[in-house]
Amino acid sequence: MNPLPGKSQPKDYKSDVKPVWCPGCGDFGVLNAITKALASLRLPPEQVALISGIGCSSRVPAYTNVYGFHGIHGRALALGAGLKAARPDLHVVVAGGDGDGFSIGGNHFLHACRRNMDMTYIVMDNEVYGMTKGQASPTTAPDWTESELTPSGTHARPFQPAAIALAAGATFIARAFSGKPNLLAQMMVLAMQHPGFAFIQVLSPCPTFRPEQKEWKNIVRPFAVDALPTSDPALAALHCQRDDGMSTGVIYVEARPVWRRSNMQEIAIEDIEQEFRL
Amino acid sequence: MYDRLMNRIQELDSRSVALVGSGGAGVVTVGNLLLEAAAADGSYGLMRRSAGPQIRGGESAALLRFADMPVECAGDYYHLVIAFDWRHAERFIDEIPLAASSCVLHDPAGGDVPEPIVQSGARLIPVEMQTQAKEIEYGRANMIALGLVSSITGLKLETISKTVSRSLSTKGENVVAGACACIERGAKMGRSLDIELPMPIAQGGTEDRWTITGNQACGLGALKGGVRFVAGYPITPASEMLEWLAPRLARTGGCLIQAEDELASVNMILGASYGGVPAMTVTSGPGMALMTEGIGLAVASETPIVVIDVMRGGPSTGIPTKSEQTDLNIALYGMHGEAPHVVVAPVSIPDSVFTLQWAVNLAESLQTAVIVLSDQLLAQSRVIVNRPPDIGFITRRVTAQAGVENYRRYALTADGVSAMAIPGTIDMSYTADGLEHDERGTPSTGSRDHLQQLEKRAGKLIGFDYGDHWADVEGDGTIAVVTWGSCTGAVKEAIRRAGEQGVPVRLIALRLLAPLCTQQLNQALEGVRRVLVVEQTFSRQFYHYLRSQVDLPKFTESLARPGPSPLSPGEITAMLLVGEA
Numbered sequence: 001m002n003p004l005p006g007k008s009q010p011k012d013y014k015s016d017v018k019p020v021w022c023p024g025c026g027d028f029g030v031l032n033a034i035t036k037a038l039a040s041l042r043l044p045p046e047q048v049a050l051i052s053g054i055g056c057s058s059r060v061p062a063y064t065n066v067y068g069f070h071g072i073h074g075r076a077l078a079l080g081a082g083l084k085a086a087r088p089d090l091h092v093v094v095a096g097g098d099g100d101g102f103s104i105g106g107n108h109f110l111h112a113c114r115r116n117m118d119m120t121y122i123v124m125d126n127e128v129y130g131m132t133k134g135q136a137s138p139t140t141a142p143d144w145t146e147s148e149l150t151p152s153g154t155h156a157r158p159f160q161p162a163a164i165a166l167a168a169g170a171t172f173i174a175r176a177f178s179g180k181p182n183l184l185a186q187m188m189v190l191a192m193q194h195p196g197f198a199f200i201q202v203l204s205p206c207p208t209f210r211p212e213q214k215e216w217k218n219i220v221r222p223f224a225v226d227a228l229p230t231s232d233p234a235l236a237a238l239h240c241q242r243d244d245g246m247s248t249g250v251i252y253v254e255a256r257p258v259w260r261r262s263n264m265q266e267i268a269i270e271d272i273e274q275e276f277r278l
Numbered sequence: 279m280y281d282r283l284m285n286r287i288q289e290l291d292s293r294s295v296a297l298v299g300s301g302g303a304g305v306v307t308v309g310n311l312l313l314e315a316a317a318a319d320g321s322y323g324l325m326r327r328s329a330g331p332q333i334r335g336g337e338s339a340a341l342l343r344f345a346d347m348p349v350e351c352a353g354d355y356y357h358l359v360i361a362f363d364w365r366h367a368e369r370f371i372d373e374i375p376l377a378a379s380s381c382v383l384h385d386p387a388g389g390d391v392p393e394p395i396v397q398s399g400a401r402l403i404p405v406e407m408q409t410q411a412k413e414i415e416y417g418r419a420n421m422i423a424l425g426l427v428s429s430i431t432g433l434k435l436e437t438i439s440k441t442v443s444r445s446l447s448t449k450g451e452n453v454v455a456g457a458c459a460c461i462e463r464g465a466k467m468g469r470s471l472d473i474e475l476p477m478p479i480a481q482g483g484t485e486d487r488w489t490i491t492g493n494q495a496c497g498l499g500a501l502k503g504g505v506r507f508v509a510g511y512p513i514t515p516a517s518e519m520l521e522w523l524a525p526r527l528a529r530t531g532g533c534l535i536q537a538e539d540e541l542a543s544v545n546m547i548l549g550a551s552y553g554g555v556p557a558m559t560v561t562s563g564p565g566m567a568l569m570t571e572g573i574g575l576a577v578a579s580e581t582p583i584v585v586i587d588v589m590r591g592g593p594s595t596g597i598p599t600k601s602e603q604t605d606l607n608i609a610l611y612g613m614h615g616e617a618p619h620v621v622v623a624p625v626s627i628p629d630s631v632f633t634l635q636w637a638v639n640l641a642e643s644l645q646t647a648v649i650v651l652s653d654q655l656l657a658q659s660r661v662i663v664n665r666p667p668d669i670g671f672i673t674r675r676v677t678a679q680a681g682v683e684n685y686r687r688y689a690l691t692a693d694g695v696s697a698m699a700i701p702g703t704i705d706m707s708y709t710a711d712g713l714e715h716d717e718r719g720t721p722s723t724g725s726r727d728h729l730q731q732l733e734k735r736a737g738k739l740i741g742f743d744y745g746d747h748w749a750d751v752e753g754d755g756t757i758a759v760v761t762w763g764s765c766t767g768a769v770k771e772a773i774r775r776a777g778e779q780g781v782p783v784r785l786i787a788l789r790l791l792a793p794l795c796t797q798q799l800n801q802a803l804e805g806v807r808r809v810l811v812v813e814q815t816f817s818r819q820f821y822h823y824l825r826s827q828v829d830l831p832k833f834t835e836s837l838a839r840p841g842p843s844p845l846s847p848g849e850i851t852a853m854l855l856v857g858e859a
Binding site for chain 2: 267
């Protein structure tokens with residue numbers, strides 16, 4: 001018998017649905033890390049909701065045995081925010097890809113950071129649209145010419161998730177690598193324990209459309225500065241800007257009041273109706 | 279022919295008063311005070327607002343009608359017009375029809391009387407309101423006007439003073455004193471004008487009467503129906519409902535979020551409803567267009583939501599401040615794929631309370647999206663009405679309890695509704711999905727799963743018992759008017775007038791637009807040889823919708839006009855009487 005509620009084994013948080021992901025997809029590592037983090041926190045599966053949008057990585061809820069909602073493209077954060085606002089008792093984790101979160105859902109990303117609801121947002125960033133077969137995403141380098149849709153590259157500066165999250169007001173910002181699921185799981189535990197909006201950008205290679213990302217395992221390294229994590233946004237911004245986007249670790253943690261619903265004295269609807277009397 | 283008929287149609291015993299002036303002149307303030315004072319004296323009334331897009335300095339009109347019975351529409355013409363100035367008059371003049379017997383009191387300081395008003399033959403009376411107001415400390419021309427109207431209509435000065443003192447109390451004693459002095463001055467001026475338009479006073483006490491706007495009535499109905507989560511993005515003419523709901527949800531254990539856009543609004547309510555909390559969003563046409571993908575997700579994932587569209591003139595940004603019924607098509611057909619859902623519309627302002635309660639009930643019972651079509655005319659008009667009946671619905675979603683083995687969220691059931699596990703229920707987790715799925719919810723591209731789930735989602739709506747609420751059906755005779763929404767008020771008055779001319783007409787005002795209750799509609803049309811379909815659109819959307827669903831009699835006519843001028847009871851009556859009397 002478990003001395004604590006919830007389950008103690010990561011496998012207890014997995015479902016029997018087989019992922020659609022390609023062999024070697026980084027998202028397997030993220031799924032493992034999610035289940036490890038939930039097991040480590042001993043969260044009862046029924047108290048957790050995993051919310052996603054559309055894309056390869058957004059398929060993740062069905063592969064777990066927590067409550068899930070696989071919504072529409074780009075709107076996962078809004079779906080999660082509504083759930084958390086209506087059901088503050090639940091642990092809400094939102095997950096998806098770079099296209100879902102930073103392109104079609106970019107506006108929701110900004111406002112979720114500002115709002116600082118107590119939830120965790122995991123973005124599996126592979127710098128490509130996988131589900132639609134290999135188009136450039138907001139994080140793709142401007143000179144990437146492998147997509148027929150943008151044969152001469154995007155000519156657009158890549159989106160910088162951590163820096164933008166910082167400017168928009170996220171209170172927990174981290175970068176991780178899917179190839180290190182144990183480290184990632186530890187980071188997820190910190191994120192889920194953080195009171196407020198916690199954002200993790202996970203570098204998660206796409207072996208099919210970005211085979212060169214197989215090299216990421218040799219490139220990623222922890223941030224080589226003792227200063228991080230910091231609660232100083234200027235310092236965090238400095239290190240985000242200086243970095244090539246391949247350093248991992250918790251970057252920024254801030255204690256800021258968490259979004260909460262306004263508490264007003266309760267009255268009955270019959271009392272509200274009084275205002276309409278002549 | 280038409281003109282001759284119009285002459286025969288008598289107005290009800292009502293008084294219509296129009297107050298016009300630039301934004302900031304305070305016409306809406308005077309309108310509200312006049313409505314409240316008349317209500318206190320025992321009249322029923324309705325005040326419609328017509329405004330331009332500007333926040334300050336644009337044109338603005340408060341259009342009132344009083345009677346000794348509940349008023350559901352504007353009259354055929356205005357008995358009295360009070361104009362502070364004529365700025366941008368061309369933008370609202372068509373909404374203020376006049377007769378030769380009408381009186382127009384205009385401030386000469388406000389410019390020349392526009393030609394169409396002169397042409398109407400109405401009596402034009404210059405009255406110096408601004409000059410008079412300037413002579414009084416804290417005086418304002420709109421309060422002079424209030425005095426003028428009160429003496430002309432015979433409202434008790436005492437009631438007016440009381441109403442004004444209460445309403446302006448927060449502005450300080452000087453303002454109240456100035457207003458009261460202006461009202462007295464205006465009343466004195468009014469007495470010298472030799473115009474009498476006594477206000478119709480209803481019998482009986484006023485204890486059981488309410489004053490409410492359509493936006494408030496929708497909000498109240500939603501609360502009574504059990505909505506406890508709302509997300510919305512500001513939009514004219516729906517914002518007032520969100521503003522009304524925000525503090526009241528917070529006081530009834532609920533919550534409202536101002537979302538970053540309408541895409542977020544609809545997805546937030548999906549999240550809340552997935553969590554087990556009845557949820558709603560409120561918008562107007564442009565927001566409705568943005569929400570359609572989310573509404574489709576509600577249908578596919580079988581997550582109950584209510585979406586109120588307070589319609590305004592379209593397309594695109596259109597006429598944000600004025601009414602139209604032109605979102606019918608997007609409400610019926612806006613979703614991609616085949617997404618059966620429910621569309622309802624209140625038939626009056628007080629009916630908005632009931633219709634919203636019903637909408638929440640339908641969304642929760644059927645686990646689908648319910649679109650409610652209100653419009654600017656209903657939403658921003660304020661009425662004096664009898665307290666709407668208290669109808670209690672037992673709204674309960676079919677939920678799955680813990681311990682069900684082999685739980686299938688989208689199980690095929692006899693009535694098409696399957697039990698929904700609410701997060702927190704032990705060992706019942708599932709993933710809701712907008713992807714086509716099997717009974718368990720696992721994504722599927724198979725034709726069998728697709729067909730089964732399509733049949734499930736359509737079947738649960740078709741097989742449901744909507745009771746008598748599908749329409750308001752009244753009267754008999756071999757002529758019927760089929761209408762919906764805010765047109766219903768004018769149609770009802772037209773039918774009453776036709777009846778007085780010896781031509782009985784049936785009313786069929788649809789509350790449930792989709793799914794259309796064709797069997798009940800055919801029954802209601804039994805013995806009818808002639809049908810008039812009345813709506814406020816340009817392209818006759820409602821007429822074409824009915825034609826596509828029901829075999830209407832050969833003699834079926836359409837009376838359709840786009841906004842912003844509402845259809846008048848007189849023109850509907852005239853159309854009904856052609857060839858009949």
